[in-house]
Amino acid sequence: MMRRTPLFAAHQRLGGKVIEFGGWEMPVHYTSIIDEHQAVRSAAGIFDISHMGEVLVSGPAAARFLNQTLTNDIRKLQVGTGQYTLMCQPDGGVIDDLYAYQLEPETYLLIINASRIEPDWAWLHSQAQAFTTPDQLQLKNVSDAMGAVAIQGPKTVEFIHTCFSKPSTGGWSADSPTALAKNQVAQFSFQGKPVWVSRTGYTGEDGFEVVCDAGLIEAVWEDVLAKGRAHGLKPAGLGARDTLRTEVCYPLYGHELNENTTPIEAGVGFFVALDKGEFTGRSRLAQQKEQGAPKKLVAFKLTEKGAPPRPGYAIWSAGPNPEKIGEVCSGTQSPSLGIGIGMGFVTPAQAKAQTPIQIEARGKKCAAVVVAKPIYRKAN
Amino acid sequence: MSNVPAELIYAKSHEWLKVEAGLGTVGITDHAQHELTDVVFVELPQVGRVVKAGEACAVVESVKTASDIYSPVSGEVVKVNPAVVDNPALVNTEPYAGGWLFQIRLSAAAEVGNLLKADAYAAQIAGA
Numbered sequence A: 001m002m003r004r005t006p007l008f009a010a011h012q013r014l015g016g017k018v019i020e021f022g023g024w025e026m027p028v029h030y031t032s033i034i035d036e037h038q039a040v041r042s043a044a045g046i047f048d049i050s051h052m053g054e055v056l057v058s059g060p061a062a063a064r065f066l067n068q069t070l071t072n073d074i075r076k077l078q079v080g081t082g083q084y085t086l087m088c089q090p091d092g093g094v095i096d097d098l099y100a101y102q103l104e105p106e107t108y109l110l111i112i113n114a115s116r117i118e119p120d121w122a123w124l125h126s127q128a129q130a131f132t133t134p135d136q137l138q139l140k141n142v143s144d145a146m147g148a149v150a151i152q153g154p155k156t157v158e159f160i161h162t163c164f165s166k167p168s169t170g171g172w173s174a175d176s177p178t179a180l181a182k183n184q185v186a187q188f189s190f191q192g193k194p195v196w197v198s199r200t201g202y203t204g205e206d207g208f209e210v211v212c213d214a215g216l217i218e219a220v221w222e223d224v225l226a227k228g229r230a231h232g233l234k235p236a237g238l239g240a241r242d243t244l245r246t247e248v249c250y251p252l253y254g255h256e257l258n259e260n261t262t263p264i265e266a267g268v269g270f271f272v273a274l275d276k277g278e279f280t281g282r283s284r285l286a287q288q289k290e291q292g293a294p295k296k297l298v299a300f301k302l303t304e305k306g307a308p309p310r311p312g313y314a315i316w317s318a319g320p321n322p323e324k325i326g327e328v329c330s331g332t333q334s335p336s337l338g339i340g341i342g343m344g345f346v347t348p349a350q351a352k353a354q355t356p357i358q359i360e361a362r363g364k365k366c367a368a369v370v371v372a373k374p375i376y377r378k379a380n
Numbered sequence B: 001m002s003n004v005p006a007e008l009i010y011a012k013s014h015e016w017l018k019v020e021a022g023l024g025t026v027g028i029t030d031h032a033q034h035e036l037t038d039v040v041f042v043e044l045p046q047v048g049r050v051v052k053a054g055e056a057c058a059v060v061e062s063v064k065t066a067s068d069i070y071s072p073v074s075g076e077v078v079k080v081n082p083a084v085v086d087n088p089a090l091v092n093t094e095p096y097a098g099g100w101l102f103q104i105r106l107s108a109a110a111e112v113g114n115l116l117k118a119d120a121y122a123a124q125i126a127g128a
Helices: A008-013 A033-042 A062-069 A114-129 A214-231 A238-247 A282-291 B030-036 B082-086 B109-114 B118-127
Strands: A017-021 A024-029 A044-048 A053-058 A081-088 A094-104 A107-112 A138-141 A146-152 A165-171 A185-190 A193-198 A207-213 A233-235 A296-302 A314-317 A324-333 A340-346 A356-361 A364-371 B015-020 B023-028 B039-043 B056-062 B066-070 B075-080 B102-106
Touching: A008 A024, A008 A214, A024 A033, A024 A238, A033 A044, A033 A233, A033 A238, A044 A214, A044 A238, A053 A062, A053 A114, A062 A107, A062 A114, A081 A114, A094 A114, A094 A165, A094 A185, A094 A193, A107 A114, A107 A207, A114 A138, A146 A214, A165 A193, A185 A214, A193 A214, A207 A214, A214 A233, A238 A324, A238 A340, A296 A356, A324 A356, A340 A356, A340 A364, B015 B109, B023 B030, B102 B109
Parallel strands: A044 A233
Antiparallel strands: A017 A024, A044 A146, A053 A107, A053 A138, A081 A094, A094 A107, A146 A207, A165 A185, A185 A193, A193 A207, A296 A340, A296 A364, A314 A324, A314 A356, A324 A340, A356 A364, B015 B023, B023 B102, B039 B056, B056 B066, B075 B102
16 A cells, blocks of 8 residues: 655645655656756755654653664754764664754654654664663654655745744744754744754755644645745655755665665764764674775766666676676766766775776666765855 | 647557658657656667567666667668767657657568557557
8 A cells, every 4th residue: 555645635736746655655756857956956946755754762761772772972962953873783784874853852853764664663662672771761653643844955045934933942942944053953833833944954955854743744835835936946856856865975775775784884984973882783883994894885977978877787897807896776867967877885995986987787888987975066 | 738740650658650661760759758757868779670569679768767668660770860869858859850769661561550540549648
């Protein structure tokens, strides 16, 4: 049974082309991926991210529990801030990557991937049962009760403050959403009801994400669209979300991350706090950080005209006797650069920037080069 | 509403065919280009390749995905359109003109009878 977000009717009214994504019926685009991609890079776009999951973790032991369960150091947070973090198995394989926000002194909100809600919840539940002081901890899966949108792009700051009442009533103390710094989160009022607004996103652009009751999200969507249209805001689908994140090399669970891949291998070791004490997966991650990992995620771009790289395509070394050195996990035609780009895992010896490689599409090898991340960087 | 020119014939898989003097020109329909959205890469068959009706022999790629293009008829590829390789967007902007893909010398002209006339194809995509 396919699931729909509370914005499904809104997508239909806008003529969105609906596809299946991780068990959800979601709009892949409304006009075209390139059109929506350019809107976000040059003006603004609004995305339905209501399919993502939300888990509330609260109680006197919430921080201690999360620091044992997640890789980043939750003690770096204060009320009204968030961090990117990962949840690993004991062997370091990634169960999910997520955002953790501290909403109140003893309340944390986890934003998890849509496709991972069930495994995450099962894992968190089992970890909580094994926790030393379960009576000081409450976990609540509020995924079905919450809706969310992301408003992304350089023009977002021109209108986002007109959508919400000021000042904030929870989280970071801010006069308006535009007063939030990157990774800060605050509660504002929308039509008299509370919404959480964070300065975060998945596009490489400045932007905000809004989480609120599922019943309120359509009114938020309509209001933001109405106020942003004059600033170039367009509704944007999952297609543009994927090209935007690929250009800036943000990992997507199921592509760059999975249970057989560690955060170190996937290049997100920065979000693994080995110095914070024991946590699930620590020993393997510490060992990889010290001794190196068997595979490494690299970004690449084609250096000649060729088919856009796609997940599963083989990566070959360059030179007279090419060897298969890895596989593409994300790839597309970059709308910003006009060439094929992607990410893939290769052997560490081939992972240095400027290493020439080849991407095989339908039996044809195309010249490419390993590049530093991100592949696309905004010109200032 | 998609444009379905009356003078062409169509495959269920959304290719159009125009036959003149035993030569068939093949492209994808307006409906197909609209569904694929921005075409960013086109791969065409080698001239001289012999294909069967229904055989995948070209690839049209959008940002999101690669789609096989099937030859509506059997025969030998005698010409391909280099303009769509240089400028894949032609498939979107001129699907029935500058966006044609390849030309084939029909080896079994009777196969044309298996394809759809414009009204039948229009009915197919209206029901989709």
